[in-house]
Amino acid sequence: MSGEYALQLLKYELRDKKHEVEQYGQRQDNIMGKTITKLKHQIYDLEFAIELLEEYQD
DSSP: OOHHHHHHHHHHHHHHHHHHHHHHHTOSSSTTHHHHHHHHHHHHHHHHHHHHHHHHHO
């Protein structure tokens, strides 16, 4: 897998996770609180991985 392709996949995954957090955050109940926290941690990890790959590409 090329670095450019991997980077694009990570960006798609990041976009999807952010969309999930947005959807779960709009719920009136607080049932999804733990899930939102878990997704936010995954978003942070994805952003870090993307940053590293972008630096590596340069």
